[in-house]
């Protein structure tokens with residue numbers, strides 16, 4: 001029998017408050033009324049589901065979606081999607097999106113004065129294998145300025161979205177890179193009170209999976225629920 005009070009204590013500080021004023025957007029986005037729990041029936045738990053058939057050949061290779069190579073440092077990102085008991089979550093849909101090497105998103109609301117890369121869209125997706133593993137190839141995203149406060153810059157990061165068995169189980173987080181000096185200055189990163197939980201969002205340089213003379217690799221495991229869980233955010237840029 002699990003002692004829920006123990007679990008509650010253990011995960012305290014691992015999730016940010018919805019209302020975190022240093023992250024200015026959270027002021028307007030955070031709920032003002034208590035959340036309403038909707039009843040979950042078999043329908044919500046089992047479907048509708050995303051379309052597995054929509055995964056295309058180069059969806060897990062963000063460097064191969066155009067005619068030429070994108071500018072930037074090639075990287076592999078890999079890891080496991082696990083449940084709280086360490087069991088692999090197979091067939092989970094992992095979607096990623098990111099800025100290009102110059103810190104610019106290919107999106108109409110991104111007006112940062114940095115070049116777009118004609119060979120980089122910045123979005124990919126894949127399904128985890130039977131062992132819960134995922135892997136994709138990309139280029140390392142650059143930091144970018146945002147309007148949160150004076151001289152605000154986001155540390156380099158990749159956005160992740162995960163779907164489990166049902167469409168209601170979507171979880172969203174961000175992966176960071178080790179040694180980035182912008183992390184201590186970032187309100188989104190620092191909205192997580194617990195340092196160990198924050199550091200679980202920082203990937204690990206993985207020289208075992210790096211390919212000599214070609215690309216470095218970063219490892220980022222994602223744990224769904226429980227004491228070792230990855231921070232999940234409700235909404236973010």
Ligand SMILES: [Fe+2]
Pocket residue numbers: 099154157159237
């Ligand atoms: Fe971002």
